[in-house]
């Protein structure tokens with residue numbers, strides 16, 4: 001009873017009194033008229049200048065149709081290998097349902113550090129240079145926001161992943177596309193960059209193997225780009241999400257070249273090579289100062305990546321039996337679709353990485369969008385028009401071979417029939 | 426294993442033309458290689474992977490652990506070959522561990538298999554003992570799941 005004695009009595013009259021009597025009616029005529037009040041648009045105006053993704057437009061059209069053979073799929077056609085799913089299930093079983101540290105589970109960061117050292121010849125400290133993110137998508141956003149002042153320019157090669165341009169603009173940067181061409185396998189070389197660099201250039205965004213062209217770089221190309229970055233004191237952001245899906249040639253990460261780690265943000269994730277798109281897991285590696293800057297944003301907007309996905313990723317990095325098998329399967333399908341399209345007279349360079357071919361279809365007097373729409377309409381085959389990946393993708397078609405071989409066979413047959421008809425006019 | 430063999434093990438019905446496309450080779454070269462594998466006995470045959478659980482037939486299958494006395498000459502081979510020749514025997518392996526041979530035996534019913542083991546196998550000179558385990562249901566065979574996983578459908582178009 002001691003406690004109640006010392007508890008202060010509420011001061012008299014301090015409680016709001018329930019009002020007595022009828023609630024006062026607002027005077028006639030002053031009642032708000034909800035339907036007619038003028039209302040401005042609440043959407044930030046800069047968003048109006050950013051178009052909807054061309055992929056979304058096309059998705060809506062394709063979704064409305066039945067029995068489509070789709071070469072429009074930008075994710076692996078494999079279900080995540082069982083050992084990885086099993087690790088996630090076991091973690092759930094054991095009650096792994098909490099937040100993790102902002103940077104992500106230390107065991108995962110250690111695994112990543114080990115893996116990157118071995119596979120990419122780069123050294124990152126798991127304590128303060130690796131940050132686990134919700135997909136490379138989040139990592140890209142963090143990188144842009146961490147480095148850009150309004151008006152800073154970011155160069156990137158095009159045709160490219162649909163998100164790069166908008167992500168730069170969301171961070172109030174200025175996108176500067178550098179056009180790559182079929183003639184040299186959509187590679188990027190130093191002279192192409194020198195043409196577009198300006199005093200406002202802050203960063204260069206690289207992504208090889210490239211979605212949608214499947215392009216890769218030679219060691220000389222990468223060395224040239226590194227020299228360019230150093231000469232102009234530019235930061236490089238390298239999106240390595242398709243790296244393991246390299247079928248030919250040496251795989252060189254720019255982060256591994258002398259003097260480059262200091263000016264590189266290395267992005268990678270589990271979506272493609274480990275067939276884990278739905279787990280939404282990626283990571284950003286960078287020197288401490290940059291890593292801490294990204295971390296600052298990540299801790300407030302995301303807190304951490306999902307723990308079950310992190311547990312799955314720890315298992316993912318422990319073996320490469322299934323990933324090697326998937327890569328071999330993609331390679332066979334790549335060879336098949338390139339041979340099939342070329343035999344059909346649809347010129348198609350042989351991409352060295354990722355799981356897309358990017359054939360040229362500009363000789364029929366149709367835009368790539370019209371070509372894709374007619375192909376869908378007449379043969380029920382869905383491919384993504386190259387223009388969805390930047391203006392320089394016009395004239396091309398992105399065909400994903402991440403679908404089963406029977407579907408690819410049928411799609412190639414139908415495409416051959418379609419272009420034969422177009423040729424006859 | 427060579428890539429061609431891997432592809433054939435995944436789908437033996439794939440045409441040489443398509444195999445050639447996948448391997449960046451020619452139809453002629455693929456055909457020649459397959460012929461060579463057949464001639465040298467690397468490829469021993471082509472079979473369908475059948476889920477017998479789906480069939481309304483009388484078929485039972487058992488694995489049989491067999492202990493034998495190895496012979497002075499020929500070790501386990503002569504006995505293993507003798508066991509292998511029975512039509513009822515589907516597969517035979519020489520094993521490490523607590524028994525020597527593992528045989529898969531089929532029959533129309535339990536009795537038939539039991540009879541085969543007791544009358545034919547167990548009586549062979551050199552076979553010391555057998556232990557029979559009947560198989561109840563097949564989940565995976567030759568690397569093929571008997572019931573395909575049905576993952577949610579992927580988006581038809583994605584970035």
Ligand SMILES: Cc1ncc(COP(=O)(O)O)c(C=O)c1O
Pocket residue numbers: 074134135136137138161207211239241269270271277280281282584
């Ligand atoms: C080049 C590239 N980077 C990043 C991503 C996004 O990956 P994540 O699933 O890790 O967000 C994609 C997905 O299509 C991609 O193609």
